[in-house]
Each structure stands twice: as C-alpha cells, then as structure tokens.
Amino acid sequence: MSLVTDSPVHSSSSDGFAAYLDAELDSDSSDVSPEQGAEDDDQEAENDEQEAENDEQESENDSDSEHKRVKRLKVEQFESIEEHPGSNSDGSLKQTLEVTITKDSCTHPGVFRDLCIRCGEKMEGGSGVAFGYIHKDLRLGSDEIARLRDTDLKNLLRRKKLSLVLDLDHTLLNSTRLLDLTPEELYLKNQTDPLQGGLKGNLFMLNTMHMLTKLRPYVHTFLNEASKMFEMYIYTMGERSYALEMAKLLDPESVYFSSRVISQADCTQRHQKGLDVVLGKESAVLILDDTESVWQKHKDNLILMERYHFFASSYRQFGFNCKSLSELKSDESEPDGALATVLKVLRRVHSMYFDPELGDDSSGRDVRQVVKSVRKEVLKGCKIVFSRVFPTRIQAENHHLWRMVEQLGGTCATEVDASVTHVVSTDVGTEKSRRALQEKKFLVHPGWIEATNYFWSKQPEENFPVNQKKQ
Secondary structure (H helix, E strand, C coil), rough: CCCCCCCCCCCCCCCCCHHHHHHHHHHHCCCCCCHHHHHHHHHHHHHHHHHHHHCCCCCHHHHHHHHHHHHHHHHHHHHHHHCCCCCCCCCCHHHHHHCCCCCHHHCCCCCCCCCCEECCCCCCCCCCCCCCCCCCCCCECCHHHHHHHHHHHHCCCCCCEEEEEEECCCCEEEEEEEHCCCHHHHHHHHHHCCCCHHHHHHEEEEEHHEEEEECCCCHHHHHHCCCCCCCEEEEEECCCCHHHHHHHCCCCCCCCCCCEEECHHHHCCCCCCCCCHCCCCCHHHHEECCCHHCCCCCCEEEECCCCCCCCCHHHHHHHCCCHHHHHHHCCCCCCCCCCHHHHHHHHHHHHCCCCCCHHHCCCCHHHHHHHHHHHCCCCCCCEEECCCCCCCCCCCCCCCCHHHHCCCCCCCCCCCCCCCCEEEEEECCCHHHHHHCCCCCEEEEHHHHHHHHCCCCCCHHHHHCCCCCCC
C-alpha cells in the first residue's frame, strides 16, 4: 500500500518514523506484526512455525512465499530503527513514505542499511542523498526527495507556514572554550547554574564539553514567534554532538526543531551548506546565517545576520582588537538587536507571501522573490557615490558594497550631481566628500551601508560620520 495525503498523521514534526512504518507494515497483512515480533518471543515462535508451514507449501504457491520473505526482511530491518532513539524523520517523510511490498514494480525510492525502504530488496552502491539526521543509514533518491518536498510544501502551505533554516554560532548563540577565557572573563564561571540555567538564564556551563555558551538576547521570543510562521531547522558546520547540545539549550522541550538538526557530517559538499539535505522546497525556504560564503548555491534564500560576538575569543577569531561584550559586562539590546530586527523582516515576508489578495493558491509563489522585493524597498530613492572606498584594481560595479546598494533598491553613480543623495567615503578630504558637504548631501562611512543591510532599514546617517584622515 502507499501512504496518501489524508494520512492520519498530519504533524510536520519528525517523531515516530519507526512506529509509523511499523503501523503501515502491520496494516499490510494481519498475520505478521513488527511491533509484536519485537516484544513477544512467543509470537515470534508462532511466526517461525507459520513460516515453516509456508515453506512446505512453496511448490504450491511460490509467489506467496516470496511475498512473505520480502516482507519479513522489511519487518526485521525496520524493527532495528528503534535501536536509535532521538533519530527521527521529518514530518513529510512520516506522512508520505510509501511502504509498498510489490517487489516487481518497486522503483527503490530510498535505502536503509542496504535494503530498499519500500520492497526490502538488497541494494548495493549506496546511491542517493544521505539523511543521517533523520535516521542513520537512510538514503533517499532524487525522485523520492522531490516527491517528499512537494508533499511537505502542500502540508506547510495548508497551515500557512514556510521553512526556516537557522545557523547556530554567531546567529543564535556564541560559544567559547573554557581555556580561551581571558582574565576579565573568569567571572562568567560563577554566573552559570547548570541546573537552573535552562529556565532562568542564557549563559550555560557545558562541563562535558569544557565550554561556555551564551544565547543571543531575544532568542527565546524569536523562536516562539518564528515557529508560528515557519517549520524550523538547525543547520551548523559544527559536529553533531555539539549541535544536539545547542538544540537542547535553545529548545529544551523539543517543540521547535524535533530531529531537524543538521550538522557538518550531513553536508554533501566540503565547507559548504546546502538545501539538498533539507526536506523543504527551495521556493519556500528562508535561511538565517552570519556567513554568506557557505551558501554559494542558495544566496537568494539567505538573510544575512549581523554576527553575535559575546566572548573575547569570538572577537579575536574575526580579527577585532577591542573589548568583548563579556569583558565589558554588557550585551546586545533585546528590543533593538539583530533577532528582533530580523523577526520583523520575517513577518513582513510571511505576510506578503500569504497575502489574501493574491488568492488562496500559494503553491506557485517563490519566497526568494518576496525577499528581493522587501529588500529593494530599503534604499529606494537613494543615489549613492563612492569616494576612495574601492581598491583601484577592482571595478566599482563588482564591489560587494556597490552590489549591496543595488540589492537594497538604491542606485550607484561615479560622479556627484544634483540627483545624488549620499556620498560614501572613509576620508572627508576627498573632492567628492567636500562637494557632498558643500551641497548639503549626506556624507557617510561605508559602515552605514552594511548596517542598513543588516537591519533592513535605512540607518541614521549621523551615526556614521566620516573623519579627516591623519596625515
């Protein structure tokens, strides 16, 4: 039989994949129960006796014997899934995986421990994409992945949701090894309570990992609000053990992510993240990450986050020679910080995607186009000239700041004229900078563009002054 869209399991969480497959196998026939076979030795003996009787009748009914042999292979294999607690499937997989045992017509949509997940036939070669975070040794073929994504999209859109992929480090939190703490940070060791921290604070001592983790301000509110609009994944380049520990801190009740925790071992390309291991359709997936370079194939899905640096080791990692927030005993603002800001963007994108005026059928829409249209409103009406910002060997049009202005809806020019609104420079003494001051145009530091990009709104120009360079 095949699972259909009106399956009794509608949750898009990733729990109970093994139990669900067991139930489907059980409904295939009334004479063998995978669950009972795993729990009841007497029942297993009866099954063995029944199998012996079937063997005696093999000459009379070969096809029936083959049917039972294939089915038994499947039962024994999927019973072993329960030996891996905490490793569960995505909801769409649970809703739509087919458990047909018609061997002759099987297209082998996926493989679990070298056995086809549909017919139980032994498979060689390990083809397909590995989904180890769903179940160890599970691989799915491209056709099955496409089918699951189509079904997942329908289920999400029915609930007015999209998919959201979240990076961990410098996006939702910041971690440091205990041995990397500076003398000015040692006070932090006394500020954590491993028993109460999950309820009371955002600073955690992870003794088994010899590290401290600081959750970004506003993260709990962010996750709660975002979960109303999105099905969420964690996707980190860290190791799986680290990813799971961070997921526990962020989601101790496992209500936001379930098993949708993707780590370095799940990546299919070295030093790159990809949506090929996400069971969400690309046209309905958004990504929050502080590093653009790891998403080379999915930049249109990406909303770039301002990095969260709390510990001194994080500042040093990125070449900053200044006091860290931890050393200053300070932190990012909750109401005006990066997560509060990006939550507003997500709400805007979600609202535009599900705009009632566009009709009830949203299946043909593309969230990447919605993001582009929202972004282009930020600097709409601004015309910007750069002065001694780009190295002479680089064409201005290819510089990331020039492209950033255009993505934000502004226009760029090479000369100052009456229509120019801003001159961007690092030196107030350049000819274009002096003309901007003379003609009462905005003269701003390049950081103004980057801040505007991170906050998705035009930042106050007076906060980004240009100073006279020292001779």
